[in-house]
Amino acid sequence: MTQAPRLRILFPIDITDPHPEYFTQLKSLIPLKDVALVLLYVREELPAYEGMLGTMADFPDDFAHQVEAKAKTVLAELANNLKADCPDVTVQVVSGPSTLMIEKVASDDKVDLIVMNAGSHSKVAKYLLGSTCERVVKQSAVSVLVLKSTNAFKNLDNVVFGVDGSGASFAALSEAVSLLDLAKRQAKATVVNVVHVTEIFKYMSPVSFVASVEDNLMMSGETSLAQAKAQLTELGLTNVDTKLKDGEPATEILNVVDECKAELVVVGGQGRSALEHFLVGSVSGKLAAHAKCSVFVSKSKN
16 A cells, blocks of 8 residues: 655746756755655736737747646656656646645645745835745745755754744744754754834833833743743754844844854744734745745644
8 A cells, every 4th residue: 555645745836947956955854755746837827918919920829838838848857857856746837826826736736835946036026016935925824935045954053933922833843843854953943032012003002001011022922932942842952042032023033043044944924913914014924035044934723
């Protein structure tokens, strides 16, 4: 009887810039032998000027089919190069809005993890549309690993964990340690909790009340850090440090990542309420966009 793969991974690929070197880092993070890996290309519809292009004599009538055929060729070549490390590799080509289709394929195929490479986007494109990577991180129902480096990890020497006291942030610790085998790697873990009171709250509230809230948040942060350290120690990590910071969460976590020269930062993607998300934005999305190291965003709730 064939044993079912323990993990299903979806890896969306941009065929115009596929970055095959990112698979080097993925293989060093997650052994792919027992993984079912799906390589996906999303063919987005041509923009509004498609009708005008179609009237031009040199524009191919079967452009969409040509793109699909090219995508299948590129994905097949990538899959073939991965066969030695990952025997179960399949390819898919779908059409539609990129983020929506990535989420649909992830749901239909019941994947456990989406792997994205950060890619390259102009400042104008990010301002107008945001990157697909950031949108997937924010909207995905499953965990997302954003690869920022093409280098293989011989060992993960430094990993930063961001916790906000929510159940999701503590679930992220367990998922990352298990998935990435961090106990065996014996990485140094730095756990960060950031105390943050939004400017609008400060503006609208009495100074004494704001001070009281900040004091309570500091105490809560210390409790969260102690709980996280105990959890990581129980999971097998022996070198765990904690840092309590005050400021904008994503900025402070990024500062710690730089200080520690971390190769990976781990956060939960479900910790904030809708109101907090509206006021301060998605910490996980900001980390995915701006961290120099790879980012693991856990959507686990257990």
